[in-house]
Structures are given as C-alpha cells and as structure tokens.
Amino acid sequence: MTALTQIARAPERTTTPGASISLHHLTVTYPNGFTAVRDASFELDPGTICALVGVNGSGKSTIFKSIMGFVQPSSGEVKLCGLPVEDALKKNVVAYVPQSEDVDWNFPVLVETVVMMGRYGHMNFLRMPSRADRYKVDEALERVGMSAYRKRQIGELSGGQKKRIFLARSLAQEGRIILLDEPFTGIDVKTETAIVGLLRELRAAGHLILVSTHNLGSVPEFCDQVVLINRTVLAAGPTAEVFTQGNLERAFGGVLRNFQLGGPALHQDDDARRITVLTDDERPLVFYGDGDSQRSDKSGA
Amino acid sequence: MSEGVLLSELLVPFSYGYMLKAMWVSALVGGVCAFLSAYLMLKGWSLMGDALAHSIVPGVAAAYIFGAPFAVGAFFTGILAAAGMQFVKLNSRLREDAVIGLVFTTLFALGLLMASIWPTSVSVQTIVLGNILAISDEDVVQVAIISAVSLFVMLLLWKDLMVTFFDESHARSIGLNTRALKVVFFTLLSACTVAALQTVGACLVIAMVVTPGATAYLLTDRFGRLIVISVALGVVTSFVGAYISYFLDGATGGVIVTLQTLLFLVAFYFAPKHGVIAARRRQRVATDEVTT
Ligand SMILES: Nc1ncnc2c1ncn2[C@@H]1O[C@H](COP(=O)(O)OP(=O)(O)OP(=O)(O)O)[C@@H](O)[C@H]1O
Numbered sequence A: 001m002t003a004l005t006q007i008a009r010a011p012e013r014t015t016t017p018g019a020s021i022s023l024h025h026l027t028v029t030y031p032n033g034f035t036a037v038r039d040a041s042f043e044l045d046p047g048t049i050c051a052l053v054g055v056n057g058s059g060k061s062t063i064f065k066s067i068m069g070f071v072q073p074s075s076g077e078v079k080l081c082g083l084p085v086e087d088a089l090k091k092n093v094v095a096y097v098p099q100s101e102d103v104d105w106n107f108p109v110l111v112e113t114v115v116m117m118g119r120y121g122h123m124n125f126l127r128m129p130s131r132a133d134r135y136k137v138d139e140a141l142e143r144v145g146m147s148a149y150r151k152r153q154i155g156e157l158s159g160g161q162k163k164r165i166f167l168a169r170s171l172a173q174e175g176r177i178i179l180l181d182e183p184f185t186g187i188d189v190k191t192e193t194a195i196v197g198l199l200r201e202l203r204a205a206g207h208l209i210l211v212s213t214h215n216l217g218s219v220p221e222f223c224d225q226v227v228l229i230n231r232t233v234l235a236a237g238p239t240a241e242v243f244t245q246g247n248l249e250r251a252f253g254g255v256l257r258n259f260q261l262g263g264p265a266l267h268q269d270d271d272a273r274r275i276t277v278l279t280d281d282e283r284p285l286v287f288y289g290d291g292d293s294q295r296s297d298k299s300g301a
Numbered sequence B: 001m002s003e004g005v006l007l008s009e010l011l012v013p014f015s016y017g018y019m020l021k022a023m024w025v026s027a028l029v030g031g032v033c034a035f036l037s038a039y040l041m042l043k044g045w046s047l048m049g050d051a052l053a054h055s056i057v058p059g060v061a062a063a064y065i066f067g068a069p070f071a072v073g074a075f076f077t078g079i080l081a082a083a084g085m086q087f088v089k090l091n092s093r094l095r096e097d098a099v100i101g102l103v104f105t106t107l108f109a110l111g112l113l114m115a116s117i118w119p120t121s122v123s124v125q126t127i128v129l130g131n132i133l134a135i136s137d138e139d140v141v142q143v144a145i146i147s148a149v150s151l152f153v154m155l156l157l158w159k160d161l162m163v164t165f166f167d168e169s170h171a172r173s174i175g176l177n178t179r180a181l182k183v184v185f186f187t188l189l190s191a192c193t194v195a196a197l198q199t200v201g202a203c204l205v206i207a208m209v210v211t212p213g214a215t216a217y218l219l220t221d222r223f224g225r226l227i228v229i230s231v232a233l234g235v236v237t238s239f240v241g242a243y244i245s246y247f248l249d250g251a252t253g254g255v256i257v258t259l260q261t262l263l264f265l266v267a268f269y270f271a272p273k274h275g276v277i278a279a280r281r282r283q284r285v286a287t288d289e290v291t292t
C-alpha cells in the first residue's frame, strides 16, 4: 500500500479547464412516486474535493445517479463542464465508482481487463489498447496497490480489494470529474489514508472530485467543499463555513451520536471549554469549544 | 486393402454436394451461435434463445402465407418478441424468466393457431426439427448472409458488448450507447436463431446458443479466449455433427447437440481450473496440508 502515495509521477495536466458540476433546482422523483431530492442546487469548480454528506436515504446516491443520467430529473437540470449530461458522457469526462457495484462477479474477466475498460473511451472503435493505454493501466493498478492481483478473476477478491480495482478503473479513465459514492465503507484505515492521498494528487492535477461519505471525521482533512443534504441541499460551500456543529446537527437531527464532555467530567479545574464528539460512522468528528473552531480526530475511531 | 476401403467409405460424404453444403452451412451457423452464446449464458439469458426460436413460428407461418422469404417473417417476429420482453420487463416488476415465458408462449400459441387454420401453408415439422440435409439453395444464401453479417458485426463490437453486459453504468460513463448496443445484439440473436432453425430446428436452437459458451466458461477466465474457444467448439461440433449424421442416417441437429454435450461433460469433469476433478484434488491437497 505504501506504493500508493509514493509513486513519483510526471504531472500530466496542471489544470483541466472547465471541469465543473452544476445542479440547478434538481428534483428527482422515482417511478413509485417518492421524491428523493427536491430543488437541489449547487456549483462545483475544477481542482476541488467536495464531500456529499447526509443520513441514509438523504439522496446522496440519487444525486450521483442523476449526475450520470441514470435517473431523469422530473424538473431542474444537471450540467457537467457546461454541457448537458448526455453530451458530457459522450466526451468521457466523468468517471463514476458506484456505492455497490452492480456487476456479475462470476464474469470471466481479469482484474487488469476491468481496469482496461476505463481506457475504452480513449481508444478507437475497435478498442485496441495502445502501449500508452497499457501503461496507464499498470500505473492505475500500482497507485491503488493492486498490481499483484492483476491476473485474478474479478470475483476472486475481497470486498475492499474490489473497491480498489474500480477506483483504479476510474483513475485509468482519466475523467476530469470523478464521482465516488462511499468509497471508504468496508475499507481499512491504511487504504483509506492511501486513497485520500490519491484524491489530493488528483485535485492538484485539476480534477473535480465529488465523494459521499459517512466518515465525518475525515471530511475536514481532505475536502475543501461540503454539500450537506437531506432530501434537499441544506448547506453548500467551503468546509470551514458549512461543516459546523450547527449545520451538522441540522443535517443529522437526532441520528448522530453526540457526546459532550465538559466541566468536571473532563477537568478538575473550572475550565468552561467543552469538547463535542459527533459520530455517524467509524470516524468521529470532534469539536473543541462551542463548535466554532473545529478539528478532526486524526487517529480514527 | 481393407484400410483403403474404410478410408474411401469415410470420404463418401464429401462426394455429395448436399452433404458438403450441409457441413459448411452447419459450421457457419454453429460458429455464430457459439459467439452469441458467450454473452447469453453470462447474463442468465440462456433461455432467451429458446424463447426466440419458438416466438418466430408465427412469423414463419405468415411468411409462407404471403409468399415472403421465410427469414423475413422470422426476423420480424424475433425482434417483436425481444422488444416485447424488454417492454414487459421495464414496465412491471416481473422477473426475467417469467417475462420470457409469457411472451414466447403467447407467440408460439399464435403460430400453432395459424398453422392449424392454414394447414398447408407451413410444415411445423420443418420448423421444429430443422432439415439441413434438404436445405434449398435460396435458404443457403439467406443463412450465409445472416451468419456473415452477424459475425462481422460481432467482431467489431465484441468489446463494447462485453463492457455493456459486465457493467452497464460504466459503459454509459465512457459514452457508449448501451441501449443501441443491446438492440443490435438482440437483432443479431433473432437473425441467428432463424439461421439455426434451419439447421437444428426450434427445439435444439437453445443448445446451439448455450452449450459452447457454457463449455468455454469452464475452461478460461478471460472473455476474449472464451469467445475463441466457444466459436471453435461451435464450428467443429457442427461440421463433424453434420458429417456423422450421414452415417447414422439421423437428424443432424440431434447429432450436433449430442457432440456439444459430450464436450461439455469432458470440460465439466476435466477442466484444469473449474473442473470437478481439479476442485476435488485441490481440496484434498489442502486437507493433506492441514493434517500433515
Ligand atoms: N429505485 C428507487 N425507487 C424508489 N425509491 C428509491 C429508489 N432508490 C432510492 N430510493 C429512495 O430514495 C431515497 C434516497 O436514496 P439514496 O440511495 O439516494 O440515499 P443515500 O443518501 O445514498 O443513502 P445511503 O447513505 O444509505 O447510501 C431513499 O429514501 C430511498 O428509499
């Protein structure tokens, strides 16, 4: 796994102009009549890592699916790089790693073939890989630390390893926009740290990354923007402004485990400061004081 | 001396024009069907081939009634059936197998009804059992065109179809038009089912579009190789099957499918990685390691 962050890479593109996502009053109603997202709007620019945060069923995956055009908005619109979704997809600008892969794990393809599928959009219509394509696949596998598994059949991997392969495929795809739906669930802390390092590199190269997560503690560590949702956008903007105790309590209601340590429980003296620990999943979020200054717990849960 | 006689006996089928024709037409059809089988059996759509073959009957009956080429009628009902299945599936919560069953029995019943109302118009026997040994030159042309076009299209699109069937959302993210690809695939499947009807008949089409792919699946973990193995199996078994049927004086379809099944059984037991015997041996080795 150490290989993951240490690989020295030639910087490919310092800026990828125009990688943007904009949701404009998006409303999505499923065929059963349930409106999962109502009137959601936000804008994201290149060179950003944005966290999409909300409770189960708040519509995170629904937003990803509408960005990919898999569900049609009943009103409002999504634009990618200023283009309607269909056109943007044809230009191969978006790489998407779904929450759970809806694939047949018995399919007779090797790990390296799956990663190569990320390159198809860059090849001619016969999909004959060039040397550059092979190189990109090697590199992507190396960056997620899965080179040793390249000749395995895709089903012969653990859950976390499978996730890393699909992440590698999105790296090989070189989409200017990268959508990751809960990439950290079922992933060990070491891999998570490595993936976060990878996302930072991608951001530096000008990619726009939208990532949903329940690990509130790691959000301030690597995300510069946050979108808080609960069936609509509650708050969106820079992490420091949006990711506050007040907003989080609004987004999560009573769902969050909220521990407040203060006064005699913490100190013997009469220090009035408090520590608030908010936790949704593995990584808790810690507020020192009354919630205006924040720092996350780096050590994990 | 006796060897010479035996050899010339064995070469007899090659001296008859109709046998030569039967052998190469079967091989062609067997190859294309095997190509498609690689995809069908992976998606759990194996019964789709069977369903299409039965759904085609009313189209064939109608073609006879109107004096149109039989492939045309069959082809359109094939498309109709595939589209019908998609329509019912998208607009209900029924599972795939129920949808396939519903659509194909409806069309098959319609076909039988038409055949009984206009009894002279169609020989149900020919559709159900196929008769490659008596195939007319016109039909040979039809079958050859269908197979050649299908083969060509599949060679161009096999990777796109692989991504579409493996991971549709990824296929869309790289800009593939997955709906169009599926339409192309089912169109080819309908066309090839029509071709296979003539060689092995409606009842055995299912074997042609399942068995070679299933056998190859046991032999490899790479999709490209799977296709090559599958097509090779389809071509060889169909050619040899047609050849043997000369000596057995039996239905060609029966012989071809029997051969395919025999090869499947061999792979089932002896495949190096996924075979029954290899799996047992690995288990034994593992237990030995634990106990010693
Ligand atoms: N296909 C569907 N048909 C009807 N309703 C759906 C469908 N998919 C999701 N929903 C509903 O839409 C809401 C939002 O679902 P979504 O999957 O977007 O949630 P999420 O924020 O990703 O949750 P999680 O954190 O559990 O992944 C949920 O209430 C869910 O029940």
Ligand SMILES: [Mg+2]
Residues within 6 Å of the ligand: A060, A061, A062, A099, A181
């Ligand atoms: Mg989700």
